[in-house]
Amino acid sequence: MELRKDYFADVRKDGLNEIGQPRPRLDSPGHVTGQTAYFADRNFPGMLHLKMVRSPHHHARIRSVDTSEAEKHPGVVRVLTAKDVPHNVYTILILIQIGPEDETVLADGKVRWKGEAVVAVLAETERAAQEAAAKVKVDYEVLPAVFDMEEALKPGAPIVNEYHGRNYYLYDSGDCRKVRFGDVEAGFAEADHILEQTYQSSPIEHAPTETTGCIVAPEGNDRFACYTNTQAMFFTLDNASIILQMPGSKLHFVGGTVGGGFGGKVDVIVEPIAILAAKLTGRPVSFIYSREEEMQISSPRAAEKVVIKDGVMKDGRIVARKVTGYTDAGAYSRHSPYGAQKGAAHYPGPYTIPNVWIDTYCVYTNRTPSSAMRGFGVTIGDFALEVQMDKLARLIAMDPLEFRFINAYRDGDMKAHRQLTEGAALIECMQEASRAANWPVADKYMAMSSYRKGA
Amino acid sequence: MAKVPVQFTLNGSEKAEFIESGTTLLHALRDKIGDTSPKGGCHQGTCGACSVIIDGELRLSCLTLAETCNGADITTTAGLAEGGVLHPLQRAFLDAFATQCGFCTPGMIMAAKVLLDRTPNPSREDVVEALSGNICRCTGYEPIIQAVLTAARANSQSAA
Ligand code: FES
Ligand code: FES
Numbered sequence: 225m226e227l228r229k230d231y232f233a234d235v236r237k238d239g240l241n242e243i244g245q246p247r248p249r250l251d252s253p254g255h256v257t258g259q260t261a262y263f264a265d266r267n268f269p270g271m272l273h274l275k276m277v278r279s280p281h282h283h284a285r286i287r288s289v290d291t292s293e294a295e296k297h298p299g300v301v302r303v304l305t306a307k308d309v310p311h312n313v314y315t316i317l318i319l320i321q322i323g324p325e326d327e328t329v330l331a332d333g334k335v336r337w338k339g340e341a342v343v344a345v346l347a348e349t350e351r352a353a354q355e356a357a358a359k360v361k362v363d364y365e366v367l368p369a370v371f372d373m374e375e376a377l378k379p380g381a382p383i384v385n386e387y388h389g390r391n392y393y394l395y396d397s398g399d400c401r402k403v404r405f406g407d408v409e410a411g412f413a414e415a416d417h418i419l420e421q422t423y424q425s426s427p428i429e430h431a432p433t434e435t436t437g438c439i440v441a442p443e444g445n446d447r448f449a450c451y452t453n454t455q456a457m458f459f460t461l462d463n464a465s466i467i468l469q470m471p472g473s474k475l476h477f478v479g480g481t482v483g484g485g486f487g488g489k490v491d492v493i494v495e496p497i498a499i500l501a502a503k504l505t506g507r508p509v510s511f512i513y514s515r516e517e518e519m520q521i522s523s524p525r526a527a528e529k530v531v532i533k534d535g536v537m538k539d540g541r542i543v544a545r546k547v548t549g550y551t552d553a554g555a556y557s558r559h560s561p562y563g564a565q566k567g568a569a570h571y572p573g574p575y576t577i578p579n580v581w582i583d584t585y586c587v588y589t590n591r592t593p594s595s596a597m598r599g600f601g602v603t604i605g606d607f608a609l610e611v612q613m614d615k616l617a618r619l620i621a622m623d624p625l626e627f628r629f630i631n632a633y634r635d636g637d638m639k640a641h642r643q644l645t646e647g648a649a650l651i652e653c654m655q656e657a658s659r660a661a662n663w664p665v666a667d668k669y670m671a672m673s674s675y676r677k678g679a
Numbered sequence: 680m681a682k683v684p685v686q687f688t689l690n691g692s693e694k695a696e697f698i699e700s701g702t703t704l705l706h707a708l709r710d711k712i713g714d715t716s717p718k719g720g721c722h723q724g725t726c727g728a729c730s731v732i733i734d735g736e737l738r739l740s741c742l743t744l745a746e747t748c749n750g751a752d753i754t755t756t757a758g759l760a761e762g763g764v765l766h767p768l769q770r771a772f773l774d775a776f777a778t779q780c781g782f783c784t785p786g787m788i789m790a791a792k793v794l795l796d797r798t799p800n801p802s803r804e805d806v807v808e809a810l811s812g813n814i815c816r817c818t819g820y821e822p823i824i825q826a827v828l829t830a831a832r833a834n835s836q837s838a839a
Pocket of ligand 1: 718719720721722723724725726727728729730739740741742
């Protein structure tokens with residue numbers, strides 16, 4: 225790797241001793257010898273296996289749950305339903321005051337997506353748990369479901385999640401996250417060209433090689449060790465503490481090695497119910513997603529829809545940008561209100577635009593709840609924005625890279641969120657990219673700098 | 680469930696176990712014998728994380744019944760380092776940054792070992808072909824391919 229230390233040499237602190245030095249990864253000796261301990265590499269005598277009974281419907285009222293046959297199945301030790309969970313309705317981000325609590329650990333009265341957990345079965349073997357789970361009888365009254373964000377937002381659409389009472393998340397700023405900067409209509413009025421385009425994405429599954437799960441072992445003194453591959457250790461500990469109504473000091477979480485996550489293991493789904501199961505049976509419990517569950521049940525990246533309208537001048541300046549973004553949360557919030565909010569912050573792009581107007585909605589549908597994944601809320605947005613940038617450049621017959629130089633934010637520029645740009649270095653990155661890709665731009669762009677003295 | 684006796688050699692040492700009929704080798708190795716180096720990523724023969732070497736052949740331990748391994752000679756990644764010295768493949772994976780989460784690594788190393796045992800000087804295409812049954816969601820494969828080629832070169836130099 226080449227380090228270009230000539231950039232910003234006069235403004236940069238140069239006490240960076242590690243950057244540019246190869247360093248061995250701490251964990252790779254364990255990986256190459258097969259000695260790294262993943263959560264499932266632990267085995268406890270007398271361990272029970274947990275299998276979930278899941279909703280076969282996208283949206284249904286639960287009339288009744290009958291677990292009597294399952295309980296009689298050989299090898300079954302206990303069956304758990306909603307009434308066994310101390311604080312059954314929760315939401316992950318309540319820890320940072322983002323509510324309301326809107327998701328059940330085990331469904332209570334209603335299911336809102338196909339695959340939702342309804343009943344947990346604990347048995348001596350995985351097979352017995354699976355067979356018993358098939359014997360749980362749930363009587364459903366199927367309700368109309370909504371799978372499309374536009375449909376969900378129409379008046380009269382079936383309400384997906386009563387805890388919200390409407391099919392979108394209510395921010396403190398209102399129906400959506402908003403950014404307002406300058407006068408976007410005035411910007412469009414002065415623009416030489418206007419381009420409005422819609423971009424859409426589908427949900428994406430992380431598909432980690434190691435599936436989601438945990439193993440819980442009672443440690444005595446009503447304390448529980450939870451070996452887990454969570455990517456969000458303290459979120460999980462604190463949420464488990466709320467759900468189980470147990471002090472955090474009773475919960476001993478052991479993690480560290482995650483066999484691939486990509487954001488897909490930040491939700492708090494497997495640990496609380498497994499800890500509860502260990503508490504109620506007094507035995508170690510293993511709850512591991514099968515590959516099929518991983519693909520169908522774990523939260524994907526949200527489907528998104530982005531409508532971008534730009535006003536551009538013949539000389540290449542973008543003078544107005546209006547964006548409406550929609551994030552499909554699925555049936556529950558998880559991290560999606562935050563994802564939609566990130567989108568609002570991101571849609572101006574790394575560009576200085578004097579008039580910006582942004583609304584982003586977090587929409588509920590009867591689809592698998594979506595959540596975090598590698599830059600969720602901004603990755604799809606970036607794709608849409610940069611495709612839009614190419615289209616704008618084409619519209620005014622300008623080189624797409626030169627077009628970006630004209631609009632790139634530079635130190636001292638005011639961003640649409642009223643933050644002064646600092647340490648942008650975007651111009652310099654594009655100059656290097658132009659060299660590396662052998663995509664020449666006019667000399668005047670190669671002479672530009674992101675850094676402005678005094679900025 | 681009926682239990683059957685199974686005897687095989689695992690990384691050079693004799694193992695004798697009573698195993699429930701129908702138990703996979705993956706399950707037997709991990710949960711009975713305590714060698715957790717083969718990983719269960721899919722339990723359906725598609726990810727390669729559970730790969731082991733049985734009598735010189737690359738096999739998916741999640742699709743192999745333990746009871747069919749009587750008398751077999753089984754190698755797993757846990758048995759590759761000798762006297763605390765890493766196998767050239769392990770060294771190369773370590774040096775080439777070919778592991779991220781590490782979950783696919785033991786299976787990858789097994790697949791690579793079978794290749795190098797048969798084809799000491801593989802082409803890049805040979806490597807790609809040999810690893811094609813192993814899924815890695817983290818590395819993007821290129822560092823893994825480079826590691827195998829590097830290990831092959833190290834091998835041929837030490838042989839010369
Ligand atoms: S676990 Fe055997 S191939 Fe995936
Ligand atoms: S290193 Fe994570 S799956 Fe390969």
